[in-house]
Amino acid sequence: MSMKPLRVVSFLAVALVSVAVSAQPPGRQIELNIGEIRDGLHVVTTGAGVSPVFVFLATDEGILLVDPPNPTVANLLKPALDERFPDQPVRYVVESHYHWDHVGGTRQFADTAEFVAHENMAAFLAGTLSEAPPPGNTRDTDGDNRLSREEALTGTRANFDRFDTNEDDFLTPEEINADIEPPTILFSGDHEIEIGGYRVQLLWARNRHTNDLIDVYFPDHGVLFAGDYIWINRMCCNFAFDERPMSVWIESLRALEELDFDILINSHFASGGKDDLVAFRVWLETLEAAVSAGIADGLTLEQMQEQLTFDAYSDWAGYEQQLPTMIESAYLSLTRYSAAP
Ligand SMILES: [Zn+2]
Structure with missing residues (x-):
């Protein structure tokens, strides 16, 4: 197929629902843009920036929904699905x-749905904040199992008042997870669901x-939905590779390249194709090689941040702002986290 996958997605993305939500601050609107990719598989975007992107598969036997991100989106999505697929x-x-920015809109579907997740999610939902830190860099630094406004960073701080239902100016794990429906079907390893004659592989x-x-992975559709570690044409948010060796990431990306798909839906930012996945893996290998060489030459992190440039990636989003962070992430991965599991 010669058509560029990204264009397939944007061509078909028709606005189904466009609603100003009064709960949002003035000027901020939540929009659901629902587009069909192929054969009942739809992608939903919710506005600009890092807003999560998610998918659903509508079949004769019902709908399989992946990652409704928050209650506001779920409250718009539910009637939209009821109307379109009565x-x-x-x-x-x-x-x-378990991150709230992906599954914070699941509870609204408890009347009809089973909730499917990897078995490790249960422990995270039951865990303390240090066992199950919120997304991004937010950490319970004083270890009291609640987040002050200062400890809550990025999206967790932006949503602080929404989560703080008892208004005591602290967030407990229960408050953060209040809108997440616990999984009812847990699996280890991989899992396949068949619905409406289509396979869905987790x-x-x-x-x-x-x-x-x-x-x-939707093998019958040639579509992979993946996120939080793959960025398309973008330097972003790797947070020292989540305190893991970057080689683990590279290995995992290589495994995904073996799958048969041509559309990659990313849970944040833009979507693309398998070539974008390959490009991202090559970028990580390039970064790993450069930082490894710098370490071998005795350079400090600061020297590498000053000296290393990657001109081939200068048109990627966030290149100027995020490159020092990416170099630091690689440095930490290669020095501190290289022995992590
Ligand atoms: Zn996440």
Whole structure:
């Protein structure tokens, strides 16, 4: 197929619902843009920036929904699905991992759905904040199992007031996870669901990002839904590779390249094709080689951040701002986390 996958997605992405939500601050609107990729498999985007992108498969036997990200989106999505697919209830909600920015809109579907996740997710939902840190760099630094406003960073801080239902100015794990429906179907390793004659494969991402993370592969559609460790034409947010060796990431990306797909839906930012996955893996290998060489030459992190440039990637989003962070992430991965599991 010669058509560029990204264009397939944007061509078909028709606005189904476009609603201003009064709960949002003035000027901020949540929009659901729902587009069909192929044969009942749809992608939903929710606005600009890092807003999560998610997918659902509508079939004669019901709907399989992956990662409705938050209650606001779920409250818009549910009536939109009911209207468009009146005889097809949401039968499965796939939960990719425990992070609230991916599965914070699952509870709304509890009336009809089973919730499917990797077995490791249960321990995260029951865990303390140090056992199950929120997404991004947020950490319970004083170890009291609640987050102050200062400890909450990025999206967790932006959503602080929404989570803080008892208004005591601290977030407990229970408050952060309040909108996440616990999984009812747990599996280890990989898992396949068949619905409406289509296969949906849930592939455990092993020790990448969080150890409950799964990728969702639609082999009959040639589509892979994956995220939180693959960025397309972008330097972003690797957080020292989630405190894992970057070689683990590279290995995992190579394994995904073996799958037969031509559309990659990324859970944040832009989507693309398998060539974008390959390009990202090559970028990580390039970065790993350069930083390894710098370490071997006795350079400090600061010297590498000053000296290393990667001109071939200068048109990637975030190149200027994020490159020092990426170099630091690689440095930490290669020095501190190289022996991690
Ligand atoms: Zn995540």
